[in-house]
Amino acid sequence: MRVFCITLWASAICLFGFASPALAQGKVVNVYNWSDYIDPKVLDDFTKETGIKVVYDTFDSNEMLETRLLAGKTGYDVVVPSGPFLQRQIAAGLYQKLDKARLPNSRTLWPEVMARLAVYDPGNQYAVNYMWFTTGIAYNVEKAREKIGDAPLAPLEGALDSWSIIFKPELLKKFADCGVYVLDSPEDLFSTALQYLRLNPDSKSQSDLRRAADLLSLLRRSVTKFHSSEYINGLASGDICLAVGWSGDSFQARNRAREAQNDVEINYIIPREGALMSLDNLAILKDAPHVEEAYAFIDFLLRPEIAARNTNATSFANGVLASKPFINKDILDNKSIYPDAATMSRLFTARSYDQATQRLITREWTRIKTGK
Template sequence: MGVKMKRIVIALLLVLTAVVGLAGCKKSNTPTIYVYNWGEYIDPEVIKMFEKETGIKVKYDDFVQNEDMYPVIQTGSAKYDVVCPSDYMIQKMIKEDLLQEINYDNVPNISNIDPTYLKSAEEFDPGNKYSVPYCWGTVGILYNKSMIKADIDSWGALFDKDFMKANGYDGKVLMIDSVRDALGIALVYLGYSLNSTNPAELEEAKNLLKDQFPMVDAYVVDQVRDKMIGGENPIGVIYSGEAIYTQRENPDLEYVVPKEGSNIWIDGWVIPKNAPNKEYAEKWIDFMCRPDIALKNFEYITYSTPNSAAREMIEDVDIKNSTIAFPDSSILERCKTFHYLGEEVETLYLNKWNEVKSN
C-alpha cells in the first residue's frame, strides 16, 4: 500500500473513530435510571409517565425473590439506581453497608406516607434513613369455597392430612416457594416465632414441611394466582395483594390470615451504594410517593398502599374498606415482620429449605 493510500486509510479511521465516539457520547448523555423490582409490581403506564414528565429513560429489570436480587446487588454484577427489597432484606443490606441514605429534601412526597407504616419500617430501618415504603401486605391461605366445604381458619389446613383427605384436596396444595415464608408458616403453626433462631425449632419446622411434601402439587409464587382463578387447585398460600385480584376474577375464592398468626411485610425503595444516578433514584422515589401514582399502582397490582393520600382517592368502596387490602387491628396484632437473623442463621434456614425440596 502506498504512502498516500495509507494516509487516506488513517484519515478515514480517525473520522470513523470520531463518529463512533460522538455517538457514544450522545448515548451516554441520555438521562437513564436503572430500576430493579419484583415482577408485575408496577403499572407499566407509570413508567411511561415518569419518562415523559422527567425526561429520564427507565431501564427496568425484575426479580422473583429477595434471594435472587441480593447477590446481584451484593456482588455489584449489575449496578441499579433504585431497588425494591422486603423488610428483612433491607435490614440485611443496611448491616452490610450496601445502601446509601436517602436525602429527603429531594423526596417531599414522603409526607403522603402514613406515619403508621414509617413507624413499622423502623423495625428494620431505624430512622427511615435508607428506605421508603412502597407496598405492604400479609401472607395467608386462599381457598376455593366451592371445592372445599369446610371453613378454614388455621395453617393446619396445609398440614393436617386427615383434614385434607376428608375435604378431597390431598396432593393439591400450592405451597409458597420462599425460604422465609414457608419456614415461617411452619414455625407459627407449631407455636414458635417466625423469626426463630432455635435450631431445634427449625428442625421441627423442616420435618413438618417434609411431611407435607406428598400433599403439595407445586411450590409456586406468582403462579398461584392463575391456578386458583382457573380452579386447577383448591387451596394455596398467597400474598394479600394477589388475593384481592383473584377474588375479582373468581368470587368462589376466600382469603384468610390464619389464627396462629402470619407475616406482615413491607417492601420499600432503596438506593444501592454503587448506584450510578442517586439524583434520578430520588426523583423516582418521590414520583412513586405521589398520591395519583400510588393510586395508579394500587389499582393495577392490588397490593396495599402505605400512601394515605392515595387511599383517600380510592373510589371503589368495597376495595377502600377491604379487610384484605387494609386489615383491622384484630388481624394485624397477630402478624409480625420478618427480621434479618444473621448470616449463620440465614444459611441454616436455606439448608433446611433445601432439605424439604429435595425430599
C-alpha cells in the same frame, strides 16, 4: 410475584419500550423491581412529567435481586428489596442513606408501616415502603366447600380461617386431589410455622426452627408444588384449589378469574393465628449512577394519587397513608388487603437470618421439599 416481561437470565426486560441500563442515554433512572408490581402507565406519566426515561427490569425473588447486587456494579439506581434482605444488604453497605428533604412526599408515609419497616432499617434511614402484604391462604371457594363441608374449623362458610387447614395433615390431604401450591419461600413458611406452634415467629433458636421444620415436612404428602408465582394462574384457571400465597397475588388470581368469566371464585384470608407482614421497599444503591433521577422517581411513587394507582392495579396495599382516598373502594374495604386494627395487631415481622441460621434453613427447606 407482583408488568409483563421477557425473562433473560437473571433479569426480565419489561415491555415498556425502554432500553437496558447499558444502552440508556440522556436523563434516565434504572429501576429493578418485582414483576407485576406497578401500573405500567405510571412509568409513562413519570417520563412525560419529568423527561426522565425509566429503564425498568424485574426479578422474581429476593435471592435473584441479592445475587445481582452482590455480583458488583449493576447500573441500577432504585431497587425494591423485601425487609429481611434490606436489613442484611444495609449491613453489607449496598445502599445510601436517604435525604428526606429530597422526598417531600415522604411526609405522607404511613407511620405504622414505617415503624414496622424500622425493624429492618432502624430509624428509616435507607428505605421507604413501596408496598406491603401478608402471607395467608387462598382457595377456590366452591371446591373448598366440597372438601371441608361443615368441618368445625371456623365460622367462615365452613372453613378456612385457620392455619390448621395447612398444618393438620388430615385436613390438607382433603385438597391434595384438586391441587395445593405453597410458596417456595422458607422465610415465610418457617415464621408462619413458628407462629402456629405458639413460638416466637422471629425465633433464631435452632431447636425452635427444627420444630418448625418437622411441622412443615408434613406438607410434602399433599402439596402439588412449591412455587412463588405459578399459583396465581393455577387458582385463576381452576387448576388448583388451595395455596399458601401472598395477599396481592391471590387477589390478582381472583381478578383474572373474573376477567376470564370462568365461574371460578377465589378468596383469600388472613388466618386467625396471625400472619407474616412483608414489606417491599424503595432504596437507592450506593453506586447509583443517577441519584437525582432516583429521588425524583421515588418521590413520584410516593405521591398519594400515584401510590393509589399502583395499589388499584396490583391489589397490594401501599405505604402511603394519604393514598387511601384514591384507592378503589373494593380494595380499601377488603380487610384481607387493608386489615382492621384487630387484624393488624396479629401481624408479625421476621428479621433476616445470620449465616449459621441461613444454612440450617436452607438445608431443612430442601429436606421439606424433597424428603431427602
